[in-house]
Amino acid sequence: MIFSADESFALQLDAEDSLNHFRERFHLPVGADGKPFIYFVGNSLGLMPKATRKLVEQELDDWAKLGVDAHLDGATPWYSYHETLRESAARLVGAQPNEVVCMNSLTVNLHLMMASFYRPTKSRFKILMEEPAFPSDTYAVKSQIAHHGFDPGEALVLVRPRDGEWTVSAPDIQAALENKGEQIALVLLAGVNFFTGQLFDIAEITTAAQERGCLVGIDLAHAIGNVPLSLHAWNVDFAVWCSYKYLNSGPGAVAGAFVHERHAANTELPRLAGWWGNDPATRFRMHLLPDFVPVPSADSWAISNPPILSMAPLRASLAIFDEAGGMGPLRAKSLRLTSYLEFLLDRAPSKLFTIITPRAAEERGCQLSILVHEKPKELFARLEAAGVKCDFREPNVIRAAPTPLYNTFHEVWRFAQICGAPHDAEVSSGRATLLSPR
Numbered sequence: 258m259i260f261s262a263d264e265s266f267a268l269q270l271d272a273e274d275s276l277n278h279f280r281e282r283f284h285l286p287v288g289a290d291g292k293p294f295i296y297f298v299g300n301s302l303g304l305m306p307k308a309t310r311k312l313v314e315q316e317l318d319d320w321a322k323l324g325v326d327a328h329l330d331g332a333t334p335w336y337s338y339h340e341t342l343r344e345s346a347a348r349l350v351g352a353q354p355n356e357v358v359c360m361n362s363l364t365v366n367l368h369l370m371m372a373s374f375y376r377p378t379k380s381r382f383k384i385l386m387e388e389p390a391f392p393s394d395t396y397a398v399k400s401q402i403a404h405h406g407f408d409p410g411e412a413l414v415l416v417r418p419r420d421g422e423w424t425v426s427a428p429d430i431q432a433a434l435e436n437k438g439e440q441i442a443l444v445l446l447a448g449v450n451f452f453t454g455q456l457f458d459i460a461e462i463t464t465a466a467q468e469r470g471c472l473v474g475i476d477l478a479h480a481i482g483n484v485p486l487s488l489h490a491w492n493v494d495f496a497v498w499c500s501y502k503y504l505n506s507g508p509g510a511v512a513g514a515f516v517h518e519r520h521a522a523n524t525e526l527p528r529l530a531g532w533w534g535n536d537p538a539t540r541f542r543m544h545l546l547p548d549f550v551p552v553p554s555a556d557s558w559a560i561s562n563p564p565i566l567s568m569a570p571l572r573a574s575l576a577i578f579d580e581a582g583g584m585g586p587l588r589a590k591s592l593r594l595t596s597y598l599e600f601l602l603d604r605a606p607s608k609l610f611t612i613i614t615p616r617a618a619e620e621r622g623c624q625l626s627i628l629v630h631e632k633p634k635e636l637f638a639r640l641e642a643a644g645v646k647c648d649f650r651e652p653n654v655i656r657a658a659p660t661p662l663y664n665t666f667h668e669v670w671r672f673a674q675i676c677g678a679p680h681d682a683e684v685s686s687g688r689a690t691l692l693s694p695r
C-alpha cells in the first residue's frame with residue numbers, strides 16, 4: 258500500500274474502512290473542549306463498550322429480583338455463566354473451547370499455571386524469560402523459584418537485547434535454549450512485549466524449547482485482541498492473559514488461561530484445587546464426596562465460583578470481537594493503522610526520535626514505542642495538551658497503540674502532526690509494504 262501524508266488521504270482511509278462503525282460502539286472519553294481524546298492507550302485500559310452497562314445491570318437486576326435463584330433461573334444463569342465466554346475466548350487465542358477458562362486476574366493465573374507447570378528438579382529448575390519483562394511476571398516467577406527452594410539469581414535466565422538494540426533477537430533465544438535447555442524447566446515469554454511491542458514467533462520458540470524438554474508458557478497480556486494467535490496448533494503448554502487491555506473488559510476484568518488439551522485432559526496433573534475445578538456433576542456433593550474430581554478441561558484450574566458482575570463486561574466485549582469477524586479483519590486494519598503511523602513518524606526530522614518497535618510488521622502488534630531523543634517529557638506534555646492519551650515510560654519512551662476497533666487513520670495523522678511530522682505535499686508519498694495477517 259502506498260501511503261500519503263496528506264490529511265485527505267487519512268480521511269479517505271477512514272471512509273474506506275469497513276470496520277469504522279465499531280467506533281460508535283464505545284464510549285469515547287472527551288477532553289475539556291468536549292472532543293474525544295485521541296485514545297492510544299488501549300494497551301493499558303481499553304475503552305468501555307456501550308453494551309457493557311446493560312449487561313452488568315442485567316445481573317444486578319437478576320440478583321435483586323431472584324436472589325439465590327438467579328444461579329439457575331437468571332436470564333444468563335450464573336451457574337454456567339462462564340460457559341458463555343468460552344467459545345469466543347477460545348477463538349481469540351486459537352484454542353479448543355475445552356482448553357480455555359476465564360477466571361481471576363493475570364498474575365494469579367500465572368501462579369496457578371506455574372503450580373502445575375513449574376515443577377523444578379535438581380537438574381532442571383531454570384526459567385527463561387525475556388528482558389525487560391513486565392514486573393509482575395518477574396515477581397511471580399522469582400517467588401515461585403524461591404518457593405521451591407531455589408535461588409532466583411541462579412534459576413532465572415534472562416535473554417536481553419544486544420548492546421545498542423532494543424528487542425530480543427530470535428537467534429539469542431535459540432542460543433539460550435541450546436546452551437541451557439537441559440536445565441530449563443519453563444520458558445515464559447510474552448506474546449507481545451509490553452515495552453517494545455515486539456511480537457515473538459511463538460510457534461518457533463515453542464518447538465525449539467519443547468525439543469529440549471522445556472515447557473512453554475506465554476503471557477498474552479499485550480497479545481490477546483491485538484494479534485492473531487493459534488495456541489493449540491503452536492502446541493503451547495499454557496498461556497495467561499488479562500482482559501482490560503485490548504479486550505476492553507474494564508478495570509481489573511476477569512482474566513483467562515489456556516491449558517493445552519494434552520494437559521487439560523490429564524486429571525493426574527497436580528494443581529491447586531477448589532470446588533469450581535471439580536466435575537460440575539458432583540460439585541455440590543462435596544460433603545459426601547470429599548475427594549477432588551477435576552473436570553478434564555482447563556476449567557479444572559478454576560478454584561472459586563466466578564465474579565458474575567465482573568464477567569458481564571467480558572460478554573459485551575467478546576461479542577464485539579465476534580461481530581467484527583475475529584482477529585483476521587482486525588489485524589488487517591491494525592497492520593495498516595500502525596504502518597501508517599510509522600510512515601508518518603519516519604518523515605519527522607530523524608534526530609527527534611527512534612521507533613524501537615520492530616520495523617517488520619509481522620514482528621509487532623499495534624503498538625509503536627517511540628524513544629524520544631530530546632526533551633521527551635516536553636513532547637509527552639505537548640501530546641497531552643493536544644488531547645492525546647498515550648503513555649510515558651521512564652526515562653524517554655512514549656508508547657502509542659492505535660487499535661482497530663475504535664481508532665481512526667485521521668487520529669493517527671493528527672498524532673503524527675503533534676509529534677512534528679511534516680504534512681507538506683512537496684515530500685513525495687512513500688511506500689510501506691503490508692504483510693498479510695498471521
Ligand SMILES: *Cc1c(COP(=O)(O)O)cnc(C)c1O
Pocket residue numbers: 362363364365391393394447451476478479499
Ligand atoms: C498488564 C500486565 C500484567 C498485569 O497483571 P494483573 O495481574 O492483571 O494485574 C501482567 N503481566 C503483563 C505482561 C502485563 O502486560
